Amino acid sequence: MATVVSPRGQRYVDLLERVWGERKGLVGWLTTTDHKRIGIMYFFTALALFGAGGVEALLIRTQLFGPNGHVLSPAAYDEIFTMHGITMIFLFVIPMTTGAFGNYLLPLMIGARDMAFPRMNALSYWIYLASGIFMYIALAQGHAPNAGWFNYVPLASKTYDPSNNIDFYGWGLIFNGISSTAAVINFIVTIFKLRAPGMSLNRMPLFCYAFLAVSFALLFALPSLSVACLFLELDRQFGFQFYNAAHGGAPLLWQNLFWIFGHPEVYIIILPAFGIATAIIPTFTHRKMVFFPLVALAEILVAFLGFGVWVHHMFTVGYATVTTVYFAAASLIIVIPSAIQLFAWIATIMTGTPEFKTPMLFIIGFIVFFIIGGLSGVTLAAIPFDQQVHDSYYVIAHFHFVIFGAAVFPILGGMYFWFPKVTGRMYNETVGKVSFWTTFVGTFVTFFPMHILGLMGMIRRNYTYPAGLGFSTLNAVETVAAFVLAGGLVSIVLNLLISYFKGPMCGSDPWEGDTLEWSTSSPPPPYNYAVIPTVTSPYPMWDKADRELDNRRLERGEGVFALGHRTPGSTVQDAEFDELLKMPPHSIWPPVTAMALAGVFTMLLLGHLFIAVGFAAAIALALLGWHHRGSEP
Amino acid sequence: MSAVPGGAPIEPETPAGAVRLAQRRQALPNGWWAMALFLCSEVTIFGTLIATYFYLQFGVHQWPPAGIAPEKVTDPSIATGALVLTALPMWFAARAARMGSKRTVLGLVALALIVQAGYFGVQIALMSHDLQHFSPRGTAYGSIYYTLLGAHHAHVLLGCLLDMAVLWFVASKGLTNYWLTATRALALYWYVINGLAVLVLLTQLSPSL
Amino acid sequence: MIVVGGLLASGCGRQSIISNQSPPAHGITVLWWWMLGVAGLVFVGSVAFLVIGYVKRHTPGLPFLGQNELAAQGLVLLFGIGIPLGVLVALFGVSDVYLIRQTAAPAPNTTRLTIHVIGHQWWWEVRYGDGHPVTANEIHIPVRTRVNVVATTADVIHSFWVPQLNRKIDMIPGQRNRVLLYANRSGKYRGQCSQYCGLQHANMAMFVIAQPAPAFRSWLAHMSTPAAKPTTPQARAGERLFMNSQCSSCHFIGGTPAQGTVGPDLTHVKSRSTLASGMIPNTPKWLADWIHNPQAIKPGDRMPDLGLSWGEVHQIVAYLQELK
Numbered sequence A: 001m002a003t004v005v006s007p008r009g010q011r012y013v014d015l016l017e018r019v020w021g022e023r024k025g026l027v028g029w030l031t032t033t034d035h036k037r038i039g040i041m042y043f044f045t046a047l048a049l050f051g052a053g054g055v056e057a058l059l060i061r062t063q064l065f066g067p068n069g070h071v072l073s074p075a076a077y078d079e080i081f082t083m084h085g086i087t088m089i090f091l092f093v094i095p096m097t098t099g100a101f102g103n104y105l106l107p108l109m110i111g112a113r114d115m116a117f118p119r120m121n122a123l124s125y126w127i128y129l130a131s132g133i134f135m136y137i138a139l140a141q142g143h144a145p146n147a148g149w150f151n152y153v154p155l156a157s158k159t160y161d162p163s164n165n166i167d168f169y170g171w172g173l174i175f176n177g178i179s180s181t182a183a184v185i186n187f188i189v190t191i192f193k194l195r196a197p198g199m200s201l202n203r204m205p206l207f208c209y210a211f212l213a214v215s216f217a218l219l220f221a222l223p224s225l226s227v228a229c230l231f232l233e234l235d236r237q238f239g240f241q242f243y244n245a246a247h248g249g250a251p252l253l254w255q256n257l258f259w260i261f262g263h264p265e266v267y268i269i270i271l272p273a274f275g276i277a278t279a280i281i282p283t284f285t286h287r288k289m290v291f292f293p294l295v296a297l298a299e300i301l302v303a304f305l306g307f308g309v310w311v312h313h314m315f316t317v318g319y320a321t322v323t324t325v326y327f328a329a330a331s332l333i334i335v336i337p338s339a340i341q342l343f344a345w346i347a348t349i350m351t352g353t354p355e356f357k358t359p360m361l362f363i364i365g366f367i368v369f370f371i372i373g374g375l376s377g378v379t380l381a382a383i384p385f386d387q388q389v390h391d392s393y394y395v396i397a398h399f400h401f402v403i404f405g406a407a408v409f410p411i412l413g414g415m416y417f418w419f420p421k422v423t424g425r426m427y428n429e430t431v432g433k434v435s436f437w438t439t440f441v442g443t444f445v446t447f448f449p450m451h452i453l454g455l456m457g458m459i460r461r462n463y464t465y466p467a468g469l470g471f472s473t474l475n476a477v478e479t480v481a482a483f484v485l486a487g488g489l490v491s492i493v494l495n496l497l498i499s500y501f502k503g504p505m506c507g508s509d510p511w512e513g514d515t516l517e518w519s520t521s522s523p524p525p526p527y528n529y530a531v532i533p534t535v536t537s538p539y540p541m542w543d544k545a546d547r548e549l550d551n552r553r554l555e556r557g558e559g560v561f562a563l564g565h566r567t568p569g570s571t572v573q574d575a576e577f578d579e580l581l582k583m584p585p586h587s588i589w590p591p592v593t594a595m596a597l598a599g600v601f602t603m604l605l606l607g608h609l610f611i612a613v614g615f616a617a618a619i620a621l622a623l624l625g626w627h628h629r630g631s632e633p
Numbered sequence B: 001m002s003a004v005p006g007g008a009p010i011e012p013e014t015p016a017g018a019v020r021l022a023q024r025r026q027a028l029p030n031g032w033w034a035m036a037l038f039l040c041s042e043v044t045i046f047g048t049l050i051a052t053y054f055y056l057q058f059g060v061h062q063w064p065p066a067g068i069a070p071e072k073v074t075d076p077s078i079a080t081g082a083l084v085l086t087a088l089p090m091w092f093a094a095r096a097a098r099m100g101s102k103r104t105v106l107g108l109v110a111l112a113l114i115v116q117a118g119y120f121g122v123q124i125a126l127m128s129h130d131l132q133h134f135s136p137r138g139t140a141y142g143s144i145y146y147t148l149l150g151a152h153h154a155h156v157l158l159g160c161l162l163d164m165a166v167l168w169f170v171a172s173k174g175l176t177n178y179w180l181t182a183t184r185a186l187a188l189y190w191y192v193i194n195g196l197a198v199l200v201l202l203t204q205l206s207p208s209l
Numbered sequence C: 001m002i003v004v005g006g007l008l009a010s011g012c013g014r015q016s017i018i019s020n021q022s023p024p025a026h027g028i029t030v031l032w033w034w035m036l037g038v039a040g041l042v043f044v045g046s047v048a049f050l051v052i053g054y055v056k057r058h059t060p061g062l063p064f065l066g067q068n069e070l071a072a073q074g075l076v077l078l079f080g081i082g083i084p085l086g087v088l089v090a091l092f093g094v095s096d097v098y099l100i101r102q103t104a105a106p107a108p109n110t111t112r113l114t115i116h117v118i119g120h121q122w123w124w125e126v127r128y129g130d131g132h133p134v135t136a137n138e139i140h141i142p143v144r145t146r147v148n149v150v151a152t153t154a155d156v157i158h159s160f161w162v163p164q165l166n167r168k169i170d171m172i173p174g175q176r177n178r179v180l181l182y183a184n185r186s187g188k189y190r191g192q193c194s195q196y197c198g199l200q201h202a203n204m205a206m207f208v209i210a211q212p213a214p215a216f217r218s219w220l221a222h223m224s225t226p227a228a229k230p231t232t233p234q235a236r237a238g239e240r241l242f243m244n245s246q247c248s249s250c251h252f253i254g255g256t257p258a259q260g261t262v263g264p265d266l267t268h269v270k271s272r273s274t275l276a277s278g279m280i281p282n283t284p285k286w287l288a289d290w291i292h293n294p295q296a297i298k299p300g301d302r303m304p305d306l307g308l309s310w311g312e313v314h315q316i317v318a319y320l321q322e323l324k
């Protein structure tokens, strides 16, 4: 707590420290069920994979520096760009946003002590880690997936890609999907049921709305990908005919299934970024969000409408005009909820008193890039134009503006914003600003010329291009800028790393933030809050009276629940106190279960069905251990 | 807004406490919610499989392809009817769980398990019969036919394993809050799997209807 | 924006959608400039708001309107719903209702010429009608004539794209897609496979050559003739070698025993300007290099390194040089 705790209050705090104390050392990390520690593990894993995806991006750029480049062989190039796409989308952005930011912040923001299912939360992380390793084994063995991140058949069929590389993709994505599914179920139940009493749905921070929307979108989008990958592997490994046109199958089945997942996926990528923006903007503009209810609605609408537009990735496959026109209209409609949010942010900044600290700068960068990327997205929804520039660098430009500019910038801003909360120390503001401008300029110069290249007819996924088509200059510029961009990113990481050791201490609420996480100490204790906070508005930290009330309640021991791992459960809509939940303590079973699951997928990949069944039995045993006497909450 | 109770008496972990909690609770328990969301995902999977079935059907002239007889109606229909009926014992088991009567729960779940396992056995027999006539490798029809059915059978098998787990833990630990919720979640699982069984059956039989 | 325009205009290469040469491509270019203009306005306008926010960062509220929550909400409604709705409806009408008719596939039997283009890893097979001449990687069309292109594939998905002439169309197994080709004026237009199709996707280019109708007709007539007989001893040796080695199992040469269909038709290979799908110029030297070791030029290509000696290669080259 920020204020000095009286001796009576301290008694409760001591009790909580004892009850919630975490194990030390490696074992502590392996068996932890603390959402903050799991969030941190997610963060570092995703960051490392961002590094990997970034190195791959730089390899791509180096190869394309000039015409007829020779840095990578054609085969290596194909693997590198495929791994770049897969890594960034499945192993970096999603785990970084939902896994790291969501895990760390959601329970804090809703005033809970943990996620609804802490062990399942750990399980999600371990499965994610295992699936990441699984995918990178493919690269290590020398043939990684190489059919692009959307892996169209028949190029990805056994006939044209006989090695096992595509099987890493097929099984790996199903494996990874299990982790995401478990994670989002956890998020939804946590948001529905674990909000601090008093935080009715209309008082929930917009950040949480964004994560709620993302969770539902993932829940309904992933099955389509998993089924598509299952068909793929049945075709590849067992000779089924789903995608084989010669035997009644349909190559377009894959495309439809993939994009029914793939398009919601892109909004899944951007929504957490929206959430982070709506957390940072009120804090630095010192005012509440303009039009809170409409923004909440828009966040949910984006996720929802995102399910009805997938064919806009398939405008050139030869569908009848009626079909494509419907999907073009849907793609245009989705602009409205995005525009509502955009102008709500802009209006908040305009009417507030914005303070341009580093996190806020990244949000400004995000807004600018989102406008550019969004507008180029709108041009792509104009069918004839899309049919021209589809699969050209114009598309690459569009989505790097929305994905890197608009989705990753808030992640970077969020790293600065919550760094003091997570570490208790302040980063270096000057270096932060320099990093921002380097990254901003680097991003713009890397990706903006790609629009022009696309219009000039440069196709994507080409390992090289001939001289004489006018592509050379812009490509060289992009490559140089990509290295500038990389420098900016590395300087961010270095700034935070050095500040972790050397930064000045910052107290619990350096920004005068609006949400609950700023009320607890930095870093937060394992139990998050000594008293389950009182909530009477969506900006609980700005309700000073409530915070003082919490301090008095601590002295009375009210809402402390210190006897055992406990947190209140409340009703779904009004968040009335409903029951006292008992949370499970640390457990070794989540990593064990994840290992057994990794065994299943490895054996499927190798085609040893019986051993796979053996590992499945091992999962059952692990689950028995999980529910063993005494470990049950 | 209801106030948070003060120094808070801890909810008893005993079965009696669990019953009291189950009856007083306003919202559905977390475990139930988790199962409901998991089932959303599974229903979407089956939606995708069934959509694939019809997508592939519209792409070809003859369905099922030449040489494959349309499915016989009676046997799978009777089996599915029996499976669907197990929703009843599951419903009563969930109710009994909330009232804390452990023996009724055990009896009803066991009863349901017998029928469900029987269903699984019959379906496997039917499938191996089918396999003698046409292969999943020959045509896309065979591929989606066996994949759709196989996916459902796998869910029935998983349900049977869950039945056994609930039986075992309720018997050994009693109807604690955790296992009480588990019983309710299990009942929910079976309602949905039984509903899906009907959809899968209708799809399977659609060429013969 | 001006910079962009300038770059586009100056850099308009042989494959740019901006330097359009047909009505559909022109329509798309016009659409693009309009979209760029409107998008530029929207962008500048939105950024202007941010700048206002920055300038007045020390005073809360809007300029002139002050701290008025309703005004702020009105701003969101106007710019978030009102204006976009208008813009989007207009865009939808122009592009997805009006322009789309121009770029749609030609209605059946409305064109005098139909060309079948078949994608292969990584080259294009071109057939004029049924049983008519076959060529590769160079598509001749009569100028100012509507041509129906039927796009299919022999293996994986490719996409047929000649940016200056029209939109692209995917070539999908089991499907017959069509697209209109039309050229305002004679010329050579570069096209490229734009759907990723494996290792040499980058080098799967082709040319559309639009010529006046008489020239086109005589070209077509010439293409229908069988291959010329070799005249020099060197070339005759080359022919024998070609027929007796693996070449003939993959390539077709009209009027000879070479009846393969794996690789491009070579009946009139000398008449083409490039080799290996636009990758290298069709000169004797490059041809020799290609035959000596195609893998060194186009790694992973379906044409293997046959291990011929340079002597043998030169004989074959001499032969192929005569296939005009």
Ligand code: HEA
Residues within 6 Å of the ligand: A150, A266, A267, A269, A270, A312, A313, A331, A332, A334, A335, A338, A339, A342, A370, A371, A372, A373, A374, A375, A377, A378, A380, A381, A382, A386, A389, A390, A391, A395, A398, A399, A402, A403, A406, A407, C042, C046, C079, C083, C084, C085, C087, C088
């Ligand atoms: C974060 C991810 C993200 C986001 C948010 C978006 C947002 C949008 N995208 Fe994008 N898209 C991708 C990621 C994303 N996209 C990816 C990864 C691909 C390619 C995949 C691949 O092929 O590998 C892709 C490809 C893609 C295509 C297919 C291109 C092709 O392959 O041919 C299309 C076509 O319609 C499209 C459209 C849109 C539209 C209409 C939006 C809209 O939601 C944008 C809405 C936002 C705005 C419009 C800006 C803000 C609003 C205003 C400034 C108000 C005023 C606006 C107007 C008056 C118009 N996208």
Ligand code: HEA
Residues within 6 Å of the ligand: A047, A048, A050, A051, A052, A053, A054, A055, A057, A058, A060, A061, A081, A082, A084, A085, A086, A088, A089, A093, A147, A148, A149, A150, A396, A400, A403, A404, A408, A446, A460, A461, A462, A463, A482, A485, A486, A489, A490, A493
């Ligand atoms: C979230 C998604 C995401 C992100 C962030 C990026 C980031 C970048 N991408 Fe993108 N890209 C995709 C998703 C993404 N990409 C997808 C989906 C495709 C399509 C693939 C396909 O066609 O199949 C693609 C394709 C793609 C291409 C086209 C390839 C082709 O078609 O041939 C190019 C080319 O320039 C490119 C470049 C870049 C660059 C320069 C960055 C840069 O922004 C990257 C900068 C990042 C770094 C330099 C990392 C810095 C490191 C750290 C901060 C960590 C350090 C810490 C530790 C090591 C612990 N990408």
Ligand code: CUA
Residues within 6 Å of the ligand: C119, C120, C121, C122, C157, C158, C159, C193, C194, C195, C196, C197, C198, C200, C201, C202, C204
């Ligand atoms: Cu053919 Cu790309």
Ligand SMILES: [Cu+2]
Residues within 6 Å of the ligand: A262, A263, A266, A309, A310, A312, A313
């Ligand atoms: Cu999309």
